Amino acid sequence: MNINLNRLSRFVAVYRHKSFSRAANELGMTHSALTKSVQMLEQELGAELFNRTTRNVVPTDAGNRLAQRAEELLALADQIGDEVLSGTRHLRLIVGPAVMEASLAPALTSFYKAYPDIRVTAETLPLDIAADRLRQREADMLLFHSTSVSAIPEQRLFHIHKIIDEAYVAVMRQDHPALQGTFGTDEMLQYKWAIPGYDRNYRSAIPSDIEEKYRRSGFPHYRVLSLVSCLALVAESDMITLLPASFAHREARALNLSVMPMPLSDGARYDVSAITLRNANPDPVVQALKNTFAM
Structure with missing residues (x-):
């Protein structure tokens, strides 16, 4: 099955706004063009994604299931596109404030010596938002104090490894x-x-x-x-x-x-855990970065 990414991103806009009109304004499209795009996506998937009335747009069960994976697919597509265009790998980290100040600089310095061509983005966000980003593949690894990690919902989705x-x-x-x-x-x-x-x-x-x-x-x-x-x-x-x-x-x-x-x-x-997706394929570059924190 082939899923058109443009149609998928338009579906996400409608799902987020629960309105074709507001989504069309955000995307700079006409209402009819957006409706046709979502209908074509429904034909590709063989499932109705929204129940439409004159006043409401309500996601179906299939629409809710697609929404859970759509952000992940779009984020992965963006990452692949960036890496193909630039020719370099891009690692995205989200870390706790203490980790950012106490541990990130020496680890990245060591990592850069071994992997000078790999791009790295590191930012700090609340752990619940960071976990959502990781689930949607908008981050490759989280680094947080282990006492905070215990509060992550759905821990079965993650591999948690103490590194400091x-x-x-x-x-x-x-x-x-x-x-x-x-x-x-x-x-x-x-x-x-x-x-x-x-x-x-x-x-x-x-x-x-x-x-x-x-x-x-x-x-x-x-x-x-x-x-x-x-x-x-x-x-x-x-x-x-x-x-x-x-x-x-x-x-x-x-x-x-x-x-x-x-x-x-x-x-x-001060104990810090690295958090990655449990179902993701082992990534030697992410593992190499993780190892720099134990040096």
Whole structure:
């Protein structure tokens, strides 16, 4: 069976708007031309895609099933077209904010040395949107903190592989008064903290008695979804932050900051998972990129 991609994209527009008129305006087509295009697609598929009345356009069961795969087909066609035209492979990544700042640069630097001709696009999006993009083949791989990954719906569709597992460390100014005392939980909670993250999934991984102690102390004083911003706060104030060890040792010491073992005994770690489609064929280039994060 051959499916005309132009007709498929027009079907998607009608499905999204639930209206032939609005879809025709968006596409710059006449109503009659769009209707004929969808009718020809229905003939190709041998199935009615919409129930039409004078007021409503309601997708049939077949229309709903096609819509679930149409975006994927169109995205794959665009990707193939780009790669044929440019002659280069294009990898598309969606990553969490912490991964973008802490881990992406060294991994891409290593990957570029081995695969200099492959294009890479990396962006950050909420995980639910990222998962939809991956399902529709508008992304090749997701990279998110493993505590967040547990919230992905329909996990059976994905292959999830942990690629980073390292400790968090405390970062503070070299003249910080905390360096003169002990590093017990009660003592460290007397200071103000800037934490990049600390959402519900993160808190759920902390033992309940310790998490209760955190909340009673008002921890964290700043919750800022940027490792770089937390570093800047620490460098210019008496705040303390927790950062992935590799990022802290690479960046914090350049600012003449002290890096210490994690003083708060919640056992949380910076662990990142790579997420790919389970039913996709093994891709050696994606695997090579994944391997750079473990180096």
